[in-house]
Amino acid sequence: xxxxxxxxxxxxxxxxxxxxxxxxxxxxxxxxxxxxxxxxxxxxxxxxxxxxxxxxxxxxxxxxxxxxxxxxxxxxxxxxxxxxxxxxxxxxxxxxxxxxxxxxxxxxxxxxxxxxxxxxxxxxxxxxxxxxxxxxxxxxxxxxxxxxxxxxxxxxxxxxxxxxxxxxxxxxxxxxxxxxxxxxxxxxxxxxxxxxxxxxxxxxxxxxxxxxxxxxxxxxxxxxxxxxxxxxxxxxxxxxxxxxxxxxxxxxxxxxxxxxxxxxxxxxxxxxxxxxxxxxxxxxxxxxxxxxxxxxxxxxxxxxxxxxxxxxxxxxxxxxxxxxxxxxxxxxxxxxxxxxxxxxxxxxxxxxxxxxxxxxxxxxxxxxxxxxxxxxxxxxxxxxxxxxxxxxxxxxxxxxxxxxxxxxxxxxxxxxxxxxxxxxxxxxxxxxxxxxxxxxxxxxxxxxxxxxxxxxxxxxxxxxxxxxxxxxxxxxx
Amino acid sequence: xxxxxxxxxxxxxxxxxxxxxxxxxxxxxxxxxxxxxxxxxxxxxxxxxxxxxxxxxxxxxxxxxxxxxxxxxxxxxxxxxxxxxxxxxxxxxxxxxxxxxxxxxxxxxxxxxxxxxxxxxxxxxxxxxxxxxxxxxxxxxxxxxxxxxxxxxxxxxxxxxxxxxxxxxxxxxxxxxxxxxxxxxxxxxxxxxxxxxxxxxxxxxxxxxxxxxxxxxxxxxxxxxxxxxxxxxxxxxxxxxxxxxxxxxxxxxxxxxxxxxxxxxxxxxxxxxxxxxxxxxxxxxxxxxxxxxxxxxxxxxxxxxxxxxxxxxxxxxxxxxxxxxxxxxxxxxxxxxxxxxxxxxxxxxxxxxxxxxxxxxxxxxxxxxxxxxxxxxxxxxxxxxxxxxxxxxxxxxxxxxxxxxxxxxxxxxxxxxxxxxxxxxxxxxxxxxxxxxxxxxxxxxxxxxxxxxxxxxxxxxxxxxxxxxxxxxxxxx
Numbered sequence: 001x002x003x004x005x006x007x008x009x010x011x012x013x014x015x016x017x018x019x020x021x022x023x024x025x026x027x028x029x030x031x032x033x034x035x036x037x038x039x040x041x042x043x044x045x046x047x048x049x050x051x052x053x054x055x056x057x058x059x060x061x062x063x064x065x066x067x068x069x070x071x072x073x074x075x076x077x078x079x080x081x082x083x084x085x086x087x088x089x090x091x092x093x094x095x096x097x098x099x100x101x102x103x104x105x106x107x108x109x110x111x112x113x114x115x116x117x118x119x120x121x122x123x124x125x126x127x128x129x130x131x132x133x134x135x136x137x138x139x140x141x142x143x144x145x146x147x148x149x150x151x152x153x154x155x156x157x158x159x160x161x162x163x164x165x166x167x168x169x170x171x172x173x174x175x176x177x178x179x180x181x182x183x184x185x186x187x188x189x190x191x192x193x194x195x196x197x198x199x200x201x202x203x204x205x206x207x208x209x210x211x212x213x214x215x216x217x218x219x220x221x222x223x224x225x226x227x228x229x230x231x232x233x234x235x236x237x238x239x240x241x242x243x244x245x246x247x248x249x250x251x252x253x254x255x256x257x258x259x260x261x262x263x264x265x266x267x268x269x270x271x272x273x274x275x276x277x278x279x280x281x282x283x284x285x286x287x288x289x290x291x292x293x294x295x296x297x298x299x300x301x302x303x304x305x306x307x308x309x310x311x312x313x314x315x316x317x318x319x320x321x322x323x324x325x326x327x328x329x330x331x332x333x334x335x336x337x338x339x340x341x342x343x344x345x346x347x348x349x350x351x352x353x354x355x356x357x358x359x360x361x362x363x364x365x366x367x368x369x370x371x372x373x374x375x376x377x378x379x380x381x382x383x384x385x386x387x388x389x390x391x392x393x394x395x396x397x398x399x400x401x402x403x404x405x406x407x408x409x410x411x412x413x414x415x416x417x418x419x420x421x422x423x424x425x426x427x428x429x430x431x432x433x434x435x436x437x438x439x440x441x442x443x444x445x446x447x448x449x450x451x452x453x454x455x456x457x458x459x460x461x462x463x464x465x466x467x468x469x470x471x472x473x474x475x476x477x
Numbered sequence: 478x479x480x481x482x483x484x485x486x487x488x489x490x491x492x493x494x495x496x497x498x499x500x501x502x503x504x505x506x507x508x509x510x511x512x513x514x515x516x517x518x519x520x521x522x523x524x525x526x527x528x529x530x531x532x533x534x535x536x537x538x539x540x541x542x543x544x545x546x547x548x549x550x551x552x553x554x555x556x557x558x559x560x561x562x563x564x565x566x567x568x569x570x571x572x573x574x575x576x577x578x579x580x581x582x583x584x585x586x587x588x589x590x591x592x593x594x595x596x597x598x599x600x601x602x603x604x605x606x607x608x609x610x611x612x613x614x615x616x617x618x619x620x621x622x623x624x625x626x627x628x629x630x631x632x633x634x635x636x637x638x639x640x641x642x643x644x645x646x647x648x649x650x651x652x653x654x655x656x657x658x659x660x661x662x663x664x665x666x667x668x669x670x671x672x673x674x675x676x677x678x679x680x681x682x683x684x685x686x687x688x689x690x691x692x693x694x695x696x697x698x699x700x701x702x703x704x705x706x707x708x709x710x711x712x713x714x715x716x717x718x719x720x721x722x723x724x725x726x727x728x729x730x731x732x733x734x735x736x737x738x739x740x741x742x743x744x745x746x747x748x749x750x751x752x753x754x755x756x757x758x759x760x761x762x763x764x765x766x767x768x769x770x771x772x773x774x775x776x777x778x779x780x781x782x783x784x785x786x787x788x789x790x791x792x793x794x795x796x797x798x799x800x801x802x803x804x805x806x807x808x809x810x811x812x813x814x815x816x817x818x819x820x821x822x823x824x825x826x827x828x829x830x831x832x833x834x835x836x837x838x839x840x841x842x843x844x845x846x847x848x849x850x851x852x853x854x855x856x857x858x859x860x861x862x863x864x865x866x867x868x869x870x871x872x873x874x875x876x877x878x879x880x881x882x883x884x885x886x887x888x889x890x891x892x893x894x895x896x897x898x899x900x901x902x903x904x905x906x907x908x909x910x911x912x913x914x915x916x917x918x919x920x921x922x923x924x925x926x927x928x929x930x931x932x933x934x935x936x937x938x939x940x941x942x943x944x945x946x947x948x949x950x951x952x953x954x
Contacts, residue, residue, distance in 0.1 A: 017603035070799065078897075102825060141683055211801045225685060226889025229816050230728055230786030231769045231777050237724055244721035247714055248884055249841035251707050260828075288697030288807075292708050296898030300708050309707030311805050316798065319791030322547060324688045324853055326814050328788050332763075335796060337803050339706050340677060364726035367768035376801055412703025 004394070018142045018455070019125075020052065023118040025100070025134045026127040032078070032101035035069055038222035041078045041160040044100045048158055049081050057083040058154070062172050065165075077168045078160030082180050085144065086153040090187040092469040094389075094462070095155035095426075097416060098137035099162035099191065102129040103441045109442040124446040125453060132440035133162070135447040136190040136433050143458035144230035151466035155184060162191075162223055166416060173423045181424045186389040186465065189417055193434045195408045199277050200397045200457070202390060205305065205409035207339040207416060208380035209351050214242050214334040214357060215371040223328040228241040233330070233366040236318060238334045242370075245360045246336060247310045251295055251303070254336070255356045256312075261344045262307065273298050274407045286437065308344060312336045339411065346377040381418035387427045392468045396460035431459065479902045495619045495932070498528065500595040502611045502711050503604040509555070509578035509641040512546055518555045518637040521577045525614070525635055526558050532622055534560040534633070538647050540942075544641075554645045555637030563630040569662040569946040571866075571939065572632035574893060576639035576668065579606040580918045587920040601923040602930060609641070609917035612924040613667040613910050620935035626723075628943035629634045631660060639668075643893060648812045650900045658901045663866040663942060666894055670911045672885045675920070676754050677874045677934070679867060680907035682782065682886035683814040683894060685857035686827050689812040691719050691834060692848040700805040709805070710843040713795060716809045719847075722837045723813060724787045727770055728780070731881035732760070732787075734835045739784065752774050753883045763914065784884035787820060789813045816888065823854040858895035873937035910934060922929065 031037040034224035059077035066076050070334050078101070087093075103127035105115035114121040115128040125135070139159065144154055157180070161167045173181070173368050194201040216235040223232065273393065278297050294300050303309070314331040317326040340349055354372045361370045383390070385407060397405045414430070421428040433452050439445045447453045501881055507521035508514040526536050538556035555578070564570075582592035582605035590596040592605040602612070614635060621631055634657070638644045650658070671678040693712040700709065724730050755774050762766065771777050780786065793810040796802040817826055831849045840849045860867070862884060874882045889906070900906040910929050916922045924930045 135789065187590065198679055209703065209803065211803065218766060223764055223766075224888070224889060225786070225788035225814055226686065226816055228764055228766075228781065229788045229888065230780040230784060231771060232764075233726070233770060234728075234767055234788055235727070236791070237721075237728075238790055240720045241726070243717045244714075249714070249718070249843055249938070250711070251711075251714075287700055287709075289695060289700075289705075289709055291710070293710060294708060303707040304705065307707060309702070311702035311706045311711055311803070312717060312795075313702070313802055313804055314713070314796030314806065315631070315792055316743070316796075320795070321791060321799035322792055324812065324814075325790055326686065326688065326788070327790055329791065337702055337801075339703055366726055397940060410703070420518055448940075 018138060018453070021124065021138050021142075022130065022135055022453070023211055025138060026129050027116050029116055029433050030101045030129070030160065031104045031179050032161050033104050035075050035146060038075050038078070040045055041101050042076070045078045045081060045158070045160045048100050049431065051141055052081065052083040053086065055141065057085045059083045060178060062176075067167055068076070078171050080160075080169060081156060081158040082176065083158070084153070084158040084274045085155070086150050087183070088153055091152050091467055093153040093155060093183050094186045094188060095157060095181070095184045096137070096140050097187060097189045097191070098140070098418065099133045099159045100137065101160040101163050102132070102134070103163050105443070110288045112270055112431065112444070120449060125449050126444065126446045126447055130445055130447040131193070131434035131438035131452070132216045132445065133191045135453050139433060139453060139455055140190065142283060143455035143462060146455055146459055149464070151463055153183070155180065167238070169416070170419050170423070173419060181426065184426050185469070187420050187424065187426050187428045188389070189420075189428065189430045190415070190433050191416070191437055192410055192414060192430055193436050193440065194432050195406050196277055196279070197435045197437045199403060199406055200401050201406040201408045201432055202385075202393050202397070203408050203410055204385045204390070205342070205382040206380060206414045207305065207308070207341055207411050208344070208346070208418070209337055209339055209376065210346060210374055211335070211337040211376040211414040213351055213373055214239060214336070215331065215376050217331045217369040217371070222330050225326040225328050228328065233368050234328050235332050235368050236329055238364060238366045238368050239315065239334050240360065241364060242357055242360055243312050243334050243336065245357070246312070251309060253308060253310045255352050257352050258308065258338075258349065261348065263342045265302070265306065267464050272407045273301055275462060276301065276408065283393070304411040306341060309339045310336060310340055315347055341380050342382045344380070346379060350374045350377070359446065378413045378415040379418045379422070381414065381421060383421070383428055387429070388468050389427055389429045389465060392464040393429060393431055393461055396457060396464045400457045431461070495615060495930070498615050498922050499602065499607065499612055499930070502615060503595045503606050504593050507578045507606070507637065508581045509638050510581050512552050515552050515555070518578050519553070522555045522558060522635070522637045525577050529558065529560045530616055532559065532562065532618065534562045536560045536775060539653075542645060542895070544644055557637075557646060557649050558633060558635040559653065559954040560633040560635070561630070562632070565630060568629050570630040570660050570944055571577060571663045571665060571942055572634060572658070572661045573614070573617050574634050574664060574666045574668070574897065575617070576610045576636045577614065578640050579609070579611070579764060580635040580640050582920070583887070585635055589921070594761050599625065600926050602926050603619065603923045604777050605922055607668070607922055607924040608670045608911035608915035608929070609922065613931050616910060616930060616932055616935050619668065623932055623936055624939070628940055630660075630759055632657065639893070646661060646823060646893070647896050647900070650896060654900055659744050661903050662946070664890070664897050664901065664903050664905045665866070666897075666905065666907045667910050668893070669887055669891060669907055669909045670913050670915055671919065672883050673754055673756070673914060674885055674912045674914045676880060678883040678885045678909055679862070679870050679874070680885050680887055680909060681862045681867070682819070682859040682870045683857060683891045684782065684785070684818055684888050684892040685821070685823070685895070686816055686853065686855045687851055688812070688814040688853040689830055690850055690852050690874065691813070692808065693719070694808045694846040694848070696807050699714060699807050702805050703808045704805040706805065710845050711805050712845050713806055715838065715843045715845050715847070716792065716811050716840060719834055719837055720789050720811050721790070721812065722834070728786060730785060732829050734829050735785065735815075737826065740819045742783065749884045750778055752881065753778065753885065761794075781888040783818060785818055786816045787813060818857050818864065819859050821857070823856060827851045827854070834921060851925035855890045856895045856899070857893040858891070858898060860898070860905055863947050864903055864906070866942060870906060870908055870938055872943045873934060877934045877937055907939070
């Protein structure tokens with residue numbers, strides 16, 4: 001069963017069962033964001049666990065605790081799947097991370113097909129979760145089934161709360177560090193996309209995210225701009241001035257010292273960008289803008305992956321509806337975030353932001369009250385691309401796709417990579433198996449039936465990890 | 478029936494019927510803001526019309542047309558009441574304007590009493606509409622009933638859409654200018670409050686209001702701050718910079734030329750402020766702030782009434798909920814308004830704002846699109862306090878309250894005064910009969926049973942208008 005699917009052209013392993021399973025998985029509305037679909041997330045975890053059990057895996061459902069909602073209500077978290085297949089000490093152990101929950105999706109959001117009915121159009125499989133992340137997990141599971149004799153020991157850690165911020169997962173990873181993760185050599189995450197629609201990629205870094213709230217509080221109640229406009233320090237003008245002090249028109253962050261810890265760009269690193277195939281025009285079309293701030297491929301990629309950025313998201317407590325309301329809001333909260341990069345330190349960033357905003361505010365001589373706080377902080381992640389699994393993945397991609405992968409980063413924050421690397425100290429690799437146009441989170445989420453949703457590349461990686469490891473491990477043990 | 482209610486102490490005219498009627502009127506949820514209560518507004522108009530008919534008035538219900546809602550739906554506008562009592566050409570004709578619709582009110586908004594059940598506590602009558610504006614209208618109606626022989630001809634124009642912006646009213650005033658308004662001498666509006674809780678006031682001016690929207694549009698769709706933060710001109714940073722350019726920390730408007738047309742303060746005008754009783758500390762408590770920008774009574778009143786102010790109300794299209802959303806909104810609309818004063822011109826203000834913001838925006842070299850528009854423009858209003866009805870009102874107040882009224886303006890915009898003065902060219906007076914703590918639009922709206930909700934002051938004004946006019950009119954005719 002192994003040899004005939006070692007190249008994409010010959011992939012005969014693609015079968016009805018894989019498609020049937022994806023159809024079954026997509027049909028489950030396992031939306032983890034909205035509390036009312038929580039039971040469906042739990043049902044989805046059960047289905048995935050059954051699939052793994054049918055494979056002969058030793059499956060544990062690690063029951064996480066409860067989630068407290070904004071209204072104070074507690075609802076159960078779905079359990080986390082910990083599955084094991086094989087425990088031969090002479091073989092390397094690969095652990096796949098994935099999630100079976102999805103973002104909300106409703107037909108009326110603008111879907112052309114029913115989001116929970118897998119629909120094939122022109123070789124693409126449309127439906128919520130097809131690429132993020134049900135499809136990729138199923139591809140790994142089916143790749144494993146294809147081996148009569150597994151060349152590596154396999155583990156799966158599958159959660160159901162990723163789209164809601166992986167609530168409860170970090171705790172489980174910590175707790176399982178000495179058990180489940182103790183004999184793991186490689187952790188593979190297939191939960192992002194290639195940079196383009198044609199060329200596979202390996203991801204070795206992501207930006208972090210530090211989310212801030214800036215609260216300006218004036219009087220006890222909202223006021224009327226007619227009655228008191230002109231005599232009170234309005235919290236909105238203070239907040240607008242504070243937000244305006246953060247970033248200039250070309251995206252340069254104005255907070256003193258913020259760039260101090262950004263790792264210098266090395267010559268070796270610069271070279272990685274040369275071979276990347278990236279069409280600026282296509283990228284503009286994909287994200288729906290007419291212009292970028294920069295004009296070259298290098299500048300665009302560096303500013304997406306390699307340099308920090310600051311975005312202002314909105315204001316809570318002010319008037320936000322259509323129409324007119326001549327209110328002076330009494331308490332407004334600005335929301336902005338900084339995507340940090342190595343080696344920026346979260347607590348340094350937090351201090352720099354607070355000191356700067358407090359300084360800007362004090363110069364206004366406003367009698368309002370200011371409170372700046374970092375509401376969420378996720379570290380950037382960076383892997384060493386010289387680790388064995390990156391080399392193995394490169395070979396697998398070369399064999400199947402007849403080309404080198406793009407070595408990429410992700411401008412977004414994928415905390416799981418950093419958390420797994422930080423807690424387990426194992427080699428973590430992000431191995432995307434979806435193309436740039438897969439539209440994760442969008443109303444046209446899909447996965448390509450022939451480029452991505454196969455088991456060929458997955459089987460090649462598994463075999464390659466064994467071959468590359470064999471030498472290392474036999475000499476070590 | 479007349480003499481015994483000529484002073485407040487002797488007011489015996491206050492009777493069960495007046496209180497019963499207010500109870501009945503307050504019980505009608507004639508909220509004109511929310512479409513679902515429109516039938517109650519129409520029912521309220523019918524009740525008011527019946528009250529006037531019972532008085533012997535000749536009542537016409539002027540059917541306005543339809544209101545188009547945001548969703549495109551059309552719902553009927555309540556009719557406008559035009560009522561007449563007496564047409565003796567030897568008597569002056571006084572027309573009272575009022576409205577019987579109210580702002581929304583729900584018990585759960587924080588009301589201590591049911592907003593639609595008139596409740597007396599310590600001499601105050603609580604309930605939605607008690608002071609704004611059902612109570613004052615009923616006081617006028619009952620004052621009229623108290624005269625056996627009316628000293629003046631009386632007219633009423635009563636609408637049901639004031640809280641929603643008096644939709645359809647201007648059209649009716651224009652149409653009725655040559656008919657209903659042709660023989661009117663004085664127009665009296667009792668739809669605002671005294672400056673203090675103790676001393677009656679006459680209002681001779683209001684600020685205008687020019688409401689602007691500043692729209693900045695980037696790409697076709699909202700973007701993710703991870704994926705593209707750092708490479709696109711973010712509409713939010715542009716908008717924040719534009720809004721920040723409008724006003725400084727002490728409320729000074731930064732738009733060039735905006736103060737050019739502000740009428741100079743005369744010595745005579747300054748004197749009016751000397752006698753005004755106004756406690757800054759009490760005002761702070763009333764509006765719930767700890768500090769003002771200015772420290773003297775004169776500065777506070779001048780900046781509330783006499784100088785323009787600019788307030789930023791909020792942003793449409795950005796993230797406004799609690800929590801975190803790392804979105805780059807594609808299209809954001811800032812809302813701000815300028816309270817203009819005489820002799821600022823609306824179209825000049827509009828031009829100044831547009832030119833200035835376009836200039837600020839062009840300096841940013843942003844590739845986003847800017848659209849500035851004035852969504853609503855209401856003129857300031859200013860009356861001549863030497864007109865006969867102001868003199869008559871002063872005498873009536875002196876007689877009933879044993880003191881001179883505060884001669885005040887209102888920082889808010891009450892478009893009806895300007896519209897009535899502009900369209901009919903008649904003398905318009907704002908004659909508040911509610912105290913500063915009446916809490917119009919708030920969760921503790923009330924009217925004082927003894928200071929305000931009487932017919933004494935109203936009867937005195939009616940008599941005085943006749944006495945003062947008798948001389949003028951007999952010599953003219």
